[in-house]
Amino acid sequence: MSSPRALADIKKDLEFFVGSKIRLKANRGRNRIVEREGVLESIYPNIFVVKLSERKIERRVSYSYADVLTETVELFVYDSQDAEIRIASGTP
Numbered sequence: 223m224s225s226p227r228a229l230a231d232i233k234k235d236l237e238f239f240v241g242s243k244i245r246l247k248a249n250r251g252r253n254r255i256v257e258r259e260g261v262l263e264s265i266y267p268n269i270f271v272v273k274l275s276e277r278k279i280e281r282r283v284s285y286s287y288a289d290v291l292t293e294t295v296e297l298f299v300y301d302s303q304d305a306e307i308r309i310a311s312g313t314p
Contacts, residue, residue, distance in 0.1 A: 229287045235309055236287075237265055239299050245306060246272055247296040248285070262297075 239262050248256045260274040260283075269284045289295040298306040 225291065228291055232287045232290050233265065233270075236262065236270055236297075239309060240265055243300050244272065244309075245298040245300070246283075247298070248289075249294050262299075 242262055244260060244262050246256075246258050246260060248258075250256055258272075258274050258276070260272045263271045263273040263282065265271075269286050271282050271284045274281045274283060285295050290297065297309050299309050301307055
C-alpha cells in the first residue's frame with residue numbers, strides 16, 4: 223500500500239506553507255460543508271493546526287493528513303496576487 227508515502231508527501235507539501243494564509247473547505251458529513259479562512263499555524267507528525275479568526279475570536283482547529291488524503295478537507299493557499307492555489311491534494 224502506498225498510503226504512508228502519500229501521507230508523508232502531504233505533510234511535506236504543507237510544511238512549505240506554515241504561516242501562510244489559507245482557505246479551508248471541510249466536509250462535515252450530511253451535506254454540511256464548512257469554508258473558512260485562516261493561517262496554517264503548525265505541523266505535527268499526525269495532524270496540522272489552522273488558526274481561524276472569526277468575529278474577534280481566535281480558534282484553532284486540527285485535521286489529520288488522512289483527512290486531506292480522503293478529500294474530507296481541501297486546502298487552498300493565497301499567492302501574492304490573491305489567487306488561490308490548491309495544495310495538499312489527496313489525488314496526484
